Amino acid sequence: MAFDLGTIFKDALQAGVTAAKPGGKAAEDWVRESAKANEKSLKAIAEGMLNRKISKETGAMLLRESNRALESEAAALSAILKAAAQAGVNAFFGSLTSALSAALKIAL
Amino acid sequence: MDFPSYPLTASRSTGLAHPPHGWRQFLLAWAVLLLSGCSVFWISAYDKEAADRTTEISKQVIKFYQDMLALDADKRKPALGTTLASREGDVESLMRVHLLKEEARQKNEASIKVATNMLASWREFAANHRKGDKTALTDETLDAERSIMERHLRSAFTAEEAKKLASSN
Numbered sequence: 072m073a074f075d076l077g078t079i080f081k082d083a084l085q086a087g088v089t090a091a092k093p094g095g096k097a098a099e100d101w102v103r104e105s106a107k108a109n110e111k112s113l114k115a116i117a118e119g120m121l122n123r124k125i126s127k128e129t130g131a132m133l134l135r136e137s138n139r140a141l142e143s144e145a146a147a148l149s150a151i152l153k154a155a156a157q158a159g160v161n162a163f164f165g166s167l168t169s170a171l172s173a174a175l176k177i178a179l
Numbered sequence: 180m181d182f183p184s185y186p187l188t189a190s191r192s193t194g195l196a197h198p199p200h201g202w203r204q205f206l207l208a209w210a211v212l213l214l215s216g217c218s219v220f221w222i223s224a225y226d227k228e229a230a231d232r233t234t235e236i237s238k239q240v241i242k243f244y245q246d247m248l249a250l251d252a253d254k255r256k257p258a259l260g261t262t263l264a265s266r267e268g269d270v271e272s273l274m275r276v277h278l279l280k281e282e283a284r285q286k287n288e289a290s291i292k293v294a295t296n297m298l299a300s301w302r303e304f305a306a307n308h309r310k311g312d313k314t315a316l317t318d319e320t321l322d323a324e325r326s327i328m329e330r331h332l333r334s335a336f337t338a339e340e341a342k343k344l345a346s347s348n
Contacts, residue, residue, distance in 0.1 A: 094344045101337060108333070112326045119319030126314040132307055133323050136300045140327045143293040143334035150289035150338040153222040154345035164217040171211045175204065 079170040087163030094155020101151055105144040112137045223287045225342040232277045233335045239270045240301075240332065244325040248318060255316040259308055267305040274298040289338045297331035304328075 116133045119125030125133065243266050247255055259267070278294040281287055304324045307315050314320055 094341075097341065097344060104333075105330075108326070108330050112323060112330065115319070115323045115326060119314075119317070119323060122319070124314060124317045124319035125323065126312050128312055129307065129314045129320055132303060132311075133320070133327070136303055136324075136327050137330075139296045139300055140330035140334070143296045143331045146289040146292035146296075147334040147337040147341065150222060151341040151344065153289070154341045154343075157219055157221045157345040161218045168211060168217070171207060175207045175211055 079167065079174070082170060083163045083166040086166035087159040090162035091155045091159030094151055094158060098148060098151045098155065101144075101148055105141075105148070108144070109137070109141055112140065221286060222289075222342055222345050223284045224346065225339065226284065229277075229281065229284075229290065230336065230339050232273070232280065233332060233339065236270065236273050236277060236297075236335075237332045239266075239273060240328050241325070243267070243270060244321055244328075247316070247321055252317060256308075267301075267308070271298070271301060271305065274301055289341075290335065293331060293334045293338055297328070297335065300327060300331060 113134075116125060116130055116137065120127070120130040243263070246263060246266075247258070250258055274294070274297060278291070278298055281290045281294045284290070
């Protein structure tokens with residue numbers, strides 16, 4: 072019986088990368104969406120202020136709240152990244168454990 | 180006293196590395212045992228109830244702005260004291276309950292942050308509707324507020340949906 076630790080690790084790494092990949096794509100999409108939404112908000116506030124439909128005070132309040140929304144978007148991004156990392160790490164360990172278990176059964 | 184000695188090199192005929200078979204199996208079993216307990220938990224599991232609460236808040240927030248924008252600009256402030264009087268308070272209650280429930284979940288910092296921010300923005304807007312200057316209830320201000328609230332709500336949905344990724348292997 073021979074078992075190749077190198078291959079086991081390589082497969083585990085591949086399992087981890089595959090599991091984390093959807094999270095990476097979701098994060099990229101979210102950053103794009105968030106940037107667009109932020110631009111839209113700022114544009115609407117700026118135009119309103121320019122047309123005097125939004126006063127300086129109200130505009131300042133809206134800008135503060137737009138920044139707060141940006142914080143929410145960053146928090147959502149952190150959730151995506153954590154979830155992707157968790158999926159990747161657990162898939163890595165899962166693959167490693169099952170490969171080593173299989174090797175152990177053969178050895179016994 | 181003689182200690183048992185084991186050859187340290189692999190035997191070409193078997194292709195196995197030494198230490199010998201029993202010792203190698205023990206190491207392998209030890210590695211399996213160690214790894215089998217290895218899984219990380221960095222984020223809470225997806226909760227449909229949290230998504231449903233966010234949907235309910237979204238409906239109420241969007242409806243509030245629709246109703247406000249449907250009124251003539253000069254009728255908005257009086258409506259906040261009559262027909263729409265309880266609406267802002269009702270939405271705030273929903274948001275507070277949502278925040279409490281989010282806080283009760285383990286490893287849920289992102290959703291707590293979003294729920295906290297959403298409530299803070301809503302309260303700021305509600306206060307401005309009542310005490311703000313003459314542009315506090317213009318179409319432009321309400322549109323900008325709605326767009327900001329939608330960003331919080333989208334963040335809440337995204338943070339919750341992201342949790343599904345953590346368990347998708």
